[in-house]
Amino acid sequence: MSEQLSKFQEYLQSQRLKLTRSRKLVLEAAFSLHEHFDAESLHERIKGLNVSLATVYRTLPLLQEAGLVQLALRKDGRDFFEHILGHPKHLHWLCESCQRVYETELEELIPILENKAKSQRFTINTINIHISGICWKCRKNENDSQ
Amino acid sequence: MSEQLSKFQEYLQSQRLKLTRSRKLVLEAAFSLHEHFDAESLHERIKGLNVSLATVYRTLPLLQEAGLVQLALRKDGRDFFEHILGHPKHLHWLCESCQRVYETELEELIPILENKAKSQRFTINTINIHISGICWKCRKNENDSQ
């Protein structure tokens, strides 16, 4: 059994919730996609397997609470998630011009954030950093056309 | 004329847009509130002055593009903004238990982020950092009740 599945099962048991066929499929879908996904892309991924979109929406918070998935960013009025197994956390860079999303490591920021957390006795669960601006490709195009 | 108003006017002119009564009122409302606000709270703030909610929604992106306001966080399915005049940027700490939002400075992170930006030739426009977890008040209550 995959690491993520047993982690999910463990979480569900701790909450007296059930490990169902639909939930397994949603979990698998989430880990089969190696980019940001929203509820609809998960649903699309398991289309034909008789799992309703409502169930995908209902499963997403469970995956978050289980520490398997986290909200990555909001784009075009929709929530996008990413799975986290042991993945280093990362920054998200959003280009306001082309809407592309880039990622970089955030390792070096963690100690600083943990320090701040400590001083106000805050227990960190997830860290989410978004930087909006213009990426080099778009900056380049702007210059080209001037 | 307030600094924010002339900045807004400057932006509008650069885009051949008009400085209207409604837009002025929305701007004033945004700067009169010293906490996070959503479209509805702005509308509420200028209730009776005959500015429609749709216009508030239409003005918000303009204020963002003018660099006067930025999206601060999403809560309860709504977007919350904050004004920025010369304000130091800050981190947002969201308590998952009581839903309170705390803020702290982020000064020391800026050079690191600018460095990362430079190395990938990204032009930073806005920085948004959210940390979710449990605040000390809720942590305390949890312990009390155990």
Next chain:
DNA sequence: ATGTTGTTGCAAATGATTCTCAATAACAAG
């Protein structure tokens, strides 16, 4: 003053997410 063009309020539309409910599936216990 006046024409041109952007803007507004209003109401209807949109679209992601949530909810309702009767039917069904997990799973613990015998």
Next chain:
DNA sequence: CTTGTTATTGAGAATCATTTGCAACAACAT
């Protein structure tokens, strides 16, 4: 491996923040 208990499901309706269409109106350049 049956059965009872309780959580879960699919389907579709309901919500609710945000967006849009449109005809009347207001900014502002000339």
